[in-house]
Amino acid sequence: xxxxxxxxxxxxxxxxxxxxxxxxxxxxxxxxxxxxxxxxxxxxxxxxxxxxxxxxxxxxxxxxxxxxxxxxxxxxxxxxxxxxxxxxxxxxxxxxxxxxxxxxxxxxxxxxxxxxxxxxxxxxxxxxxxxxxxxxxxxxxxxxxxxxxxxxxxxxxxxxxxxxxxxxxxxxxxxxxxxxxxxxxxxxxxxxxxxxxxxxxxxxxxxxxxxxxxxxxxxxxxxxxxxxxxxxxxxxxxxxxxxxxxxxxxxx
Amino acid sequence: xxxxxxxxxxxxxxxxxxxxxxxxxxxxxxxxxxxxxxxxxxxxxxxxxxxxxxxxxxxxxxxxxxxxxxxxxxxxxxxxxxxxxxxxxxxxxxxxxxxxxxxxxxxxxxxxxxxxxxxxxxxxxxxxxxxxxxxxxxxxxxxxxxxxxxxxxxxxxxxxxxxxxxxxxxxxxxxxxxxxxxxxxxxxxxxxxxxxxxxxxxxxxxxxxxxxxxxxxxxxxxxxxxxxxxxxxxxxxxxxxxxxxxxxxxxxxxxxxxxxxxxxxxxxxxxxxxxxxxxxxxxxxxxxxxxxxxxxxxxxxxxxxxxxxxxxxxxxxx
Numbered sequence: 001x002x003x004x005x006x007x008x009x010x011x012x013x014x015x016x017x018x019x020x021x022x023x024x025x026x027x028x029x030x031x032x033x034x035x036x037x038x039x040x041x042x043x044x045x046x047x048x049x050x051x052x053x054x055x056x057x058x059x060x061x062x063x064x065x066x067x068x069x070x071x072x073x074x075x076x077x078x079x080x081x082x083x084x085x086x087x088x089x090x091x092x093x094x095x096x097x098x099x100x101x102x103x104x105x106x107x108x109x110x111x112x113x114x115x116x117x118x119x120x121x122x123x124x125x126x127x128x129x130x131x132x133x134x135x136x137x138x139x140x141x142x143x144x145x146x147x148x149x150x151x152x153x154x155x156x157x158x159x160x161x162x163x164x165x166x167x168x169x170x171x172x173x174x175x176x177x178x179x180x181x182x183x184x185x186x187x188x189x190x191x192x193x194x195x196x197x198x199x200x201x202x203x204x205x206x207x208x209x210x211x212x213x214x215x216x217x218x219x220x221x222x223x224x225x226x227x228x229x230x231x232x233x234x235x236x237x238x239x240x241x242x243x244x245x246x247x248x249x250x251x252x
Numbered sequence: 253x254x255x256x257x258x259x260x261x262x263x264x265x266x267x268x269x270x271x272x273x274x275x276x277x278x279x280x281x282x283x284x285x286x287x288x289x290x291x292x293x294x295x296x297x298x299x300x301x302x303x304x305x306x307x308x309x310x311x312x313x314x315x316x317x318x319x320x321x322x323x324x325x326x327x328x329x330x331x332x333x334x335x336x337x338x339x340x341x342x343x344x345x346x347x348x349x350x351x352x353x354x355x356x357x358x359x360x361x362x363x364x365x366x367x368x369x370x371x372x373x374x375x376x377x378x379x380x381x382x383x384x385x386x387x388x389x390x391x392x393x394x395x396x397x398x399x400x401x402x403x404x405x406x407x408x409x410x411x412x413x414x415x416x417x418x419x420x421x422x423x424x425x426x427x428x429x430x431x432x433x434x435x436x437x438x439x440x441x442x443x444x445x446x447x448x449x450x451x452x453x454x455x456x457x458x459x460x461x462x463x464x465x466x467x468x469x470x471x472x473x474x475x476x477x478x479x480x481x482x483x484x485x486x487x488x489x490x491x492x493x494x495x496x497x498x499x500x501x502x503x504x505x506x507x508x509x510x511x512x513x514x515x516x517x518x519x520x521x522x523x524x525x526x527x528x529x530x531x532x533x534x535x536x537x538x539x540x541x542x543x544x545x546x547x548x549x550x551x552x553x554x555x556x557x558x559x560x561x562x563x564x565x566x567x568x569x570x
Contacts, residue, residue, distance in 0.1 A: 050450060076452035084450075090443035092507070093436065101440040102451040104433050111461075114432030115425050121432065128433075168451050 001064070003028040003204050004172055009048060009058035018044045020228045022058070026172070031198055032206045033219030033236065037248055040225040042208045043085055046174050050082050051075040063171060077105060081170035083161040085177045085208075091150035095141060095160060098149050099132035102167035107131070135163050138197065155186045159193070166201055173197075175207040179214050191217050216240060224248065266420055273412060285524060287409050291480040293520045294415045295473045298422045300500040300512040302469035305426050307498070308507035309435065310462040311442030313370065316361070316377035317470055317497045319384040322489030323357050324350030324471025325478040326394055329403045332479065343406035343414060347475045354471025355464050357384075362463035366456045381494055388486040399485030400478070407479035415476055422469045427509050429465065438462050439507075503544055518544075 002025035009022040019041045026032045034042050047053045049060060051072040060067040065078050081102075090098050107128045113121045136142040139159040144152060149160060158178060165173055178194065179187045191214055198205050209215050215222065216236060223233040226248045232239050239245060273290065276282050282290075303317045328350035332342055365376050388394045407415055429435050437458045440448040445455050478484045500519050504511030522540060526533045547553055 052446065052449075071454075072446075072449035073452050073454045076450060082450055084447065088444045088447035088450075090440045090447065092443055093439055097436055097439075100433070101436050101448070101453065104437055105452045107433070109433065111429070111432075111434055114434055115428050117428060124433075164447075164451060 002026055003030075003063055004049075004206070005059075005061045006049070007059045009045070009055050009060065011044065011048060011053055011056050017228050019048065019055075019225075022225070022228075022230060024223055024233075026204055026206060028171075028204055029198070029202070030204055031194070031218055031220050032204075033215045033222040034206060034208045034225065035210070035212075035215055035222060036225035036231070041228040042225055043176055044228075045225070046082060046176055046208065049075075049174060050080055076168055076170075079169075079171035080174065081165035081168045081172075082174035083158070083165055083176055083178060085180065087157050087161055089149040089157055089160060089164070091148065093149060094146050095136065095149055095152065096129070096132050096145045098160060098164050099135055099167045100128050102164045103128050103131060106167075106169065132167065135167050138166075138200065139163050139193065155182055158182070158190075162193075162197070166197060166203075169201075170203060172204045172206060175205060175209075177208050177210065179209060179211045187211055187214055190214070194218055212240070262424075270413075270416055273416065277409070277412070285527070286521075289521055289524055290409050290412055291407060291415055291476065293517050294412075294419045295477045295480070296497070296500060296516040296520045297419050297513050298469050298473035298476070299497045300504065300516045301423055301426050301509055302466045302473070303497050304501045304504070304507065304509060304512045305430070305438075305462050306466040307501055308505075308512075309430055309438050309442060310459060312459070312462075313374040313498075314377045314463075314466070315374050315491070315494050315498065316379075316381035316384075317466075318489040318491070318493035319377075319381035320354040320358060320467040320470035321474035321477065321493070322384055322388060322484075322486070324354040324474030325484050325489070326388060326400065326474075327353035327471070328475025329400045329478040329484055330393070332404050332406065333400065333402070339404070339406045339411075340414075342404070343411065343475075343479055346406070346479060347418060347472045350475030350478075351468045351472040354474065355468035358464045358467025359460060361467075362460045366459050378491065378494070381489070381491060385486045385490060388489075394486075397486065399483060399488075401483045403478050403482045403484070405479060405482050407476045409480075415480075418472060418476060422472070423509060423513065426465065426469070430509070434458070434461065499541070503541070503548065505548065 004024065004026040006022060006024045010020045011018055022045060034045065036042050044053065048055050049067065051067070051070050051074070055068060062078055062080060067075055067078065070078065090101060093101065107124050109120045109124045112118065133142055133145070136145060139162070141156060141160060141163060144156065149157065152160060162175065162178065179190055182190060194205065195218055197203070207219070219236050221234060222236050222239040224231040224239060224245050231248055232242045232245050277287065299317060299321060303314065306312055306314045328346035331346045331349050335342070361380050365373055368376055389397050394400065437448070437453045438461065440453055441455050441458050449455055500515045501512055503519065504515030523533065523537055526536050529536050
């Protein structure tokens with residue numbers, strides 16, 4: 001069975017069917033791309049998968065767990081983490097603390113332990129620091145550890161968002177336009193990083209992207225959305241050469 | 253090592269400030285006017301630091317902090333008035349009862365307003381403060397508009413040690429909570445609640461946590477206030493009182509506990525210090541307030557510090 005199984009997913013905002021009859025099945029370890037013109041409903045799909053919106057129709061299952069009706073925080077615990085199209089970092093927290101927030105459910109101690117500074121506070125905080133450093137090192141962000149997240153350069157902020165998502169130890173990582181606003185060099189670097197984290201953290205990745213070079217370079221399979229419905233899906237090269245897809249992007 | 257240093261600085265600050273207060277009192281260096289300021293300063297520190305948890309760290313503007321203070325004050329005062337006990341256990345219990353009652357109300361108000369954010373939450377907390385005032389005015393056991401009087405003065409300047417300890421506990425507890433996984437979660441809700449949810453933070457839980465802790469210490473501060481002044485009326489805890497606490501927090505800096513403490517001391521003492529100016533007093537107070545906020549928030553301070561630091565570097569280079 002696939003890791004993520006979505007069937008007949010749909011949501012309407014007023015009269016607008018933002019996503020309609022959307023199906024996807026992602027196998028474990030896969031690098032899957034979700035593409036489509038602006039306003040096609042890609043981010044809405046992400047918001048449905050992470051519980052920001054509740055679907056009107058359809059089912060979503062991650063590893064056999066039903067995701068419909070769950071709150072975003074609970075879906076995170078089920079094993080889905082995400083990044084955002086418009087970066088959403090905890091700007092007034094340090095880079096390290098951004099990752100440590102994501103470790104919240106993983107390394108626990110009680111409120112009393114923090115008020116009275118019990119030994120468990122110190123040992124768990126130490127574990128958190130080590131763990132966050134490990135994750136930051138993957139992205140070479142450890143030298144910025146104490147800087148405010150808001151003061152990082154743009155590309156680093158994107159990476160920090162991915163690092164923060166990885167800290168929740170997800171089974172499935174959703175990346176919403178990870179290469180947006182990056183120059184070609186940064187994009188090439190990002191492609192390597194995405195492949196690296198898939199292998200290193202042994203996770204499955206679903207990504208939204210407009211940069212076709214990146215999509216063609218790393219995604220194994222694709223689904224193309226247009227006006228909220230699926231236009232095509234399958235092997236990357238086949239989909240990208242599909243006349244329907246080319247028409248959707250470039251017009252007749 | 254870094255943690256150790258922080259603890260040493262804290263302990264030093266606590267011991268030194270206690271020694272300073274004791275010295276000033278014992279040597280009779282403070283006149284009556286300034287002696288009477290000691291407890292209000294402590295109360296305002298507690299109020300400001302606890303409001304800072306809600307406004308500075310959780311990022312929600314609360315205009316009803318005086319409401320929590322009044323609940324604590326009335327609960328504590330009613331206890332002392334009705335239960336005969338030696339002074340020390342009596343004031344301790346009054347503080348705990350005041351805090352717990354306020355915390356319960358903090359929870360009750362916290363739950364429905366969780367769905368609100370920003371301006372709307374501010375208006376609701378404002379309304380909450382006014383409701384408390386009206387209810388205290390209407391109830392018979394709170395003695396209506398006449399309020400409660402002859403409350404034993406178990407927390408006046410003669411008992412400054414108890415108040416000092418209460419202030420220290422407030423500051424330490426809130427500082428410790430802020431610098432923990434719970435505090436980070438609270439701050440993450442402030443910075444971006446959608447992202448906080450996406451990494452598994454239950455936003456409502458931490459909003460309530462901040463509200464309840466903030467209300468608890470406001471309640472304790474209220475109980476101390478009641479046992480310092482001896483008379484409380486519903487009108488003491490009006491909207492102006494909430495705003496005054498907020499001014500302290502804003503002046504000291506959102507999310508800065510140290511700032512709240514310093515601002516609470518300055519803003520409590522300033523009106524008394526300016527008493528010599530007579531008619532011009534409130535005018536001078538307002539001007540001083542504007543000047544302090546300008547210096548603090550307009551980047552002027554940074555420029556000054558920069559110049560200071562570069563000057564030092566140049567000297568070091570020579």
